[in-house]
Amino acid sequence: MASIARTLLGDHERRFGFSAWLHRLVIGALFLGTLSTLYPLLWLVGSAMKSPDDYHGHPLWPTPLNARVVAVPHADNTGPGRIVRVETASPENKTGHIYTLTFVASNEIEVRDATIGAIALAEPHTEDRDLTFDGLTLLLRGRFDTGDTFTIEPRLWQVQNLAEAWAGVNFVRHSMNSFILMAATLVLHLLVNALAAYALSWLRFPGARLVGFAFLMTLMVPWYAIFIPLYLTVTELGLTVPFYGWPAVVLPAAFNAFFLILFKGFFDGLPRDLIDAARIDGAGELQTFWRVAVPLAKPIFGVIVVFSLLATWNDFLWPYLVIGRAEGEPLMVRLYNYELTGTATAESILAALALAMLPPIALFLLFQRQIAAGFTLSGIKG
Amino acid sequence: VPSKSTAIHRRQRTGLLFAAPAIALFLVFAAWPIARSFILGFQEYRVVGDSDWAGIDNFASVVGDPFFARAWWNTAYFAFLALLLGFPVPIALAITINEVRRGQAFLRLAYFLPVVLPIVVVALLWERFYDVDDGIFNVAINGIGLGGILDRLGETSLAAVDPRGWINDKNWAMPSLVFMATWKGAGATMLIYLAALQSLSGELYEAAEIDGASVFQRLRRITLPHLVPTMQIILVLQLLGTLQVFLEPFLMTRGGPGDTQPTLTVLLLIYRYAFNDWNLSWAAAVGFILFLALVTVALIQRLLSRQLGGAGSAF
Numbered sequence: 001m002a003s004i005a006r007t008l009l010g011d012h013e014r015r016f017g018f019s020a021w022l023h024r025l026v027i028g029a030l031f032l033g034t035l036s037t038l039y040p041l042l043w044l045v046g047s048a049m050k051s052p053d054d055y056h057g058h059p060l061w062p063t064p065l066n067a068r069v070v071a072v073p074h075a076d077n078t079g080p081g082r083i084v085r086v087e088t089a090s091p092e093n094k095t096g097h098i099y100t101l102t103f104v105a106s107n108e109i110e111v112r113d114a115t116i117g118a119i120a121l122a123e124p125h126t127e128d129r130d131l132t133f134d135g136l137t138l139l140l141r142g143r144f145d146t147g148d149t150f151t152i153e154p155r156l157w158q159v160q161n162l163a164e165a166w167a168g169v170n171f172v173r174h175s176m177n178s179f180i181l182m183a184a185t186l187v188l189h190l191l192v193n194a195l196a197a198y199a200l201s202w203l204r205f206p207g208a209r210l211v212g213f214a215f216l217m218t219l220m221v222p223w224y225a226i227f228i229p230l231y232l233t234v235t236e237l238g239l240t241v242p243f244y245g246w247p248a249v250v251l252p253a254a255f256n257a258f259f260l261i262l263f264k265g266f267f268d269g270l271p272r273d274l275i276d277a278a279r280i281d282g283a284g285e286l287q288t289f290w291r292v293a294v295p296l297a298k299p300i301f302g303v304i305v306v307f308s309l310l311a312t313w314n315d316f317l318w319p320y321l322v323i324g325r326a327e328g329e330p331l332m333v334r335l336y337n338y339e340l341t342g343t344a345t346a347e348s349i350l351a352a353l354a355l356a357m358l359p360p361i362a363l364f365l366l367f368q369r370q371i372a373a374g375f376t377l378s379g380i381k382g
Numbered sequence: 383v384p385s386k387s388t389a390i391h392r393r394q395r396t397g398l399l400f401a402a403p404a405i406a407l408f409l410v411f412a413a414w415p416i417a418r419s420f421i422l423g424f425q426e427y428r429v430v431g432d433s434d435w436a437g438i439d440n441f442a443s444v445v446g447d448p449f450f451a452r453a454w455w456n457t458a459y460f461a462f463l464a465l466l467l468g469f470p471v472p473i474a475l476a477i478t479i480n481e482v483r484r485g486q487a488f489l490r491l492a493y494f495l496p497v498v499l500p501i502v503v504v505a506l507l508w509e510r511f512y513d514v515d516d517g518i519f520n521v522a523i524n525g526i527g528l529g530g531i532l533d534r535l536g537e538t539s540l541a542a543v544d545p546r547g548w549i550n551d552k553n554w555a556m557p558s559l560v561f562m563a564t565w566k567g568a569g570a571t572m573l574i575y576l577a578a579l580q581s582l583s584g585e586l587y588e589a590a591e592i593d594g595a596s597v598f599q600r601l602r603r604i605t606l607p608h609l610v611p612t613m614q615i616i617l618v619l620q621l622l623g624t625l626q627v628f629l630e631p632f633l634m635t636r637g638g639p640g641d642t643q644p645t646l647t648v649l650l651l652i653y654r655y656a657f658n659d660w661n662l663s664w665a666a667a668v669g670f671i672l673f674l675a676l677v678t679v680a681l682i683q684r685l686l687s688r689q690l691g692g693a694g695s696a697f
Contacts, residue, residue, distance in 0.1 A: 006584025007481050008605055010591050019597050026478050031485065034492035036565070041495070043518060044507055196404030203397025211405060218412045220680070224626045224649055225673040228656050228665045229418035230411065232427075237410075255407035285396040314500035317629065321657070332502045336633070339506055350510070353503045364498040368491065371498065375570045376577040 041357075048351040049161055165351035169338050171331070175359075178330040181249055181319070182312040188254035189308045190301065197263030198289050202275055212264075218257045227318070234322055244328020249319050253312070259304050262377060266300040267293060303374045306367040313359055331356055419673065422666035433663075440667035444655075450668070452643055453651040456556065460647060461624035463560040468620060472568045473613070476575030477605060490576070494569035501566070505633035508562045512548035520546050549635050552644045559630045559645060571616055578612040579605070618683040622676055628653070648672050 013019040200212050230252060234240055239248035278288040316332045323329055335356055339349050364371055426434040444450050479489050511517045523529055532544040548558045590600050628649035631637060637646035656665035
C-alpha cells in the first residue's frame, strides 16, 4: 500500500461517502472524455475507408443505397446471370469500390445470392458475394427487368481509398523525402549540439561563457520573429537550389539551443572523476566523449532522437517555404498541396491523412516515456 | 609527458573545435537573422542591388494599413479565447487524472495523443469536422434535436448564437480555431502540471486531513498553491504561443471567411506581406513590432513574478 503515492483523496475518501461518489463520477467523465481524442482518430480511419456515396454517413457503419435497373443490354439472355445497367441516387464514380447487394425491393423474385461485379462479367457463375463495382454495370444472378429497384450496401473497409491516396499523393516518394530529411536533421542535431554541449561542459575554451550565453539567448527569440530574415539568408546562400532545397531545411535546424541545453545539463552532471580517469588512461577528448560521456547520456539521447524525428516529420511551414520543387516536398507539404489541388476525392484525402499520422503515433506509442520527459522539460526550461 | 599547461591548452583547442560547428551554424542561421530582423524593417529591401535606408517609412505604411489593426485585434481575441479555454483545462485534467489509480497511464496517453499529430493532418481533419453538412459537430447538434431550436433562433436577433457555420461563419471561425488548437495542445500542458503534482508530498495532504480539512479545502490550500509557480510559467508560455498563432488560420481559413478577415492574425499578415506581396520590408516591420510585443510580455511576467514573490499565498 505504501508504494502508492498519497494524493488529494485519502483511501477512506476514495471508498466511502460523498467524496467517493464524486471521485467515481470524475473518473467516469475522464474515461468518457478520452473519446474526444480517440473518436476523431477512429472517425478518420473509418471515413478514410469508405466509398464516396457512403462518405456522408456514419464512418463506422455503412449506409445502404437505393439502386434502380435502367437497362438490360442482353434481354434475350435467359440464363441465371444477367447483365444489367443500374443507376444509384448518388452519381459518384464507384470504380473499384466494393458493394454487397442485399435485397430486391420492387419485384417478387428472390435474389439472395445476387452478386455485383465488373470483372465477373467474363465468368458469370462466380460465387463471390463481394465484387468490385465498375462504373454502373452489374452482373446480377436472377431475373431482372428495367425499373427493378434494390438496395446495395457499400462495404465498410474500402482499401481502394488507401491505394488511391498512396498513388495520388505519391506516398513512397514524399514519405521517403521526409525520412531523408529526418535522418539528416537527426544526425546533425546529435552531432552538432552534443559536441558543443560537451565542449561547454568539459572543454572550456576562452570565450566559452560568452558562447554559452549567446546560445541561451536564442531560446528567447521566437522562430516566427526571424523567419523572414532567415528565409532571405537561405535563399541568398543558395541553399534552396541543390537537392530540391533540402539543405535550406536541414542546416538552419541543425543548431538547436533547446537540445544543446538539455545535453549540457546532462554532461554537467557527469562525475569529474570519471572524465579525469578516462583522460589519465590516455584517451583523447573525442574518445572520452564517445566512450564515456555518450554511453552515459543514453537517456537524454533518447529524448532528443524522438523529439527530432517527430519535429521533422510534422514540420510544415518552413519546408513549404523553401522547397521549390514538387518532387522534393516532404509528406506534410505534399498533403497540403494534394488537398489544395481540389481534384482528390474526400475519402482519398482522409486516407492520406490516416497514413500520414501513423509514424508519429508509432513513435509515440514506442517512446512515450521519452516524449513525456521532453515535453515536461520544455515546459520547465522554457 | 606533456606539461599540464600544454594539456589544458590542447583541451581548449579541442573544445573550440567541438563547438565550432554549433558556433558557425548559430552565427549564420540564428545570430545573423536576428540582427537582420532589426535592420530589415528599416530598409527598402531589394532582391537585386543594394537596399535603401527607409527610416520608419515601412512602419508608417504598415500601421496605416487597415488590416494591421484588424490583425492585432484578431490575435488578441485568439489569445484571450485560447487562454480562457486552454489555461484551466490542462490544470483540471492534471489534478483529476492524478487521482486515478487504475488506468492513469491510459488516460495520460489518450489526452496527450493529439499533441504528437502533425498540425497539417489535424487541420485538414478538423476541416471535415467543421463541415456544415456532414461534420461531426453539426451531425451531433442536429442529431440531438438542437438544430430546430437553432433554426428558430436564426430568425431572431440571436442568429449569431448558431455555431453551425463553424470556420465558415465570421463570428464562429475564431472560436472554432481556438477549440481545435486547445484540443491539440492541452495534453502537453497537462503533462507539465502532472509532473508538478508528482513533486507534491503526500504528507501535506495527510496532515491536512488529520486536521479536518475537507477535500476542497485541501485542493484550495495545498494543491493549487503548489501549482502556482508552474501556472505562472505556463501562462506566459501560452500567451507568447497564442500571440504567434499562425498555422491554424493559415491552413484552415486563410484569414477568412469574408472580406472582414475575422481570422487574419499578425503572423498571417506578415506571411502575406512577405510571400504574397513579396514586400519583405513591410513583413519585417510587422515582425519587429510583434517581437517587441513578445519581449514586453516576457518582461512584464518577470517584473510581476518578482513583485508578487511568494504568489502561492494568493490562494
